[in-house]
Amino acid sequence: MSVRVLIVDDHAVFRAGLRLLIDAEPDLEAVGEAGTARDAVFQARALKPDVILLDVVMPDQSGLDVVPTLLHERPETKVLVLSMQDDPQYVRQAFSAGASGYILKEAADTEVVAAIREVAQGNSYVHPTVGARLVAAETAEARRAEEDPLSDREREVLRLLALGHTNQEISAQLFISVRTAETHRAHIMQKLRLSSRAELVRYALEQGVLEQ
């Protein structure tokens, strides 16, 4: 049985191109097309496709906005997002909306067929370059969190503590209660495994916190 695909994109020429690529494969079948997000919901309801190739930027609303609706109506449907954006942030958005795959329009001709097969089998697919960038971004984030475990607020409190301010002064400067200032301090000490202000000052100097 072939994989039934619904093509959603606001450009008719692009849809026609995708249809040619899909129909050239014996195991894939383009069962319909939609030019708006709204129409995508109607077509999906009527055609019950296995995979929806979904454009992001469309005239009525973002394709990503209708992903939850599409999946709610038919949870076994797989959504493969077609995007011009190679920013890892958009990939994350697409996946958290419920998409199973993410491909770039510029590479659609070479990878759309493989991507459709992957998501139809229940796997995920991300354009390799974008995937690599996503991993790199997440690694960098994790490293940053490890090197500097403090929140922005705690960093600010650390700076003021290192400059010799009392909890009272810190609370007045940051418009927080004295108790909150004390709590921040306790968290900073705990996170950094420090036990005195002298150690806090050394840490702040080493981290360049005082140069801000």
Place this chain on the structure above:
Amino acid sequence: MGAALFHRGLIVKHSHARNISIVLVRKPGAVAAVIEDDGHGFDPSAVREGGFGLVGMRERVGLLDGRLQIESIEGSGTTLVAEVPLA
């Protein structure tokens, strides 16, 4: 300065602190000594006149036109900040 103003023995004697941290901070037109211990702390508002040697410290800081701030929470140590203007 910290040592001159605050008797180390005084802190240890009263607070049962195990560690004392002294930080000298240069501020615009002033220098501050921030002295902290990890002792049992006390309620600063409940200090009787002449108790804890705090009055003596305040006097000495006052002689230098400085000011003394005390923060202490019962159970979690004490912070003394003596700020003295630079001539």
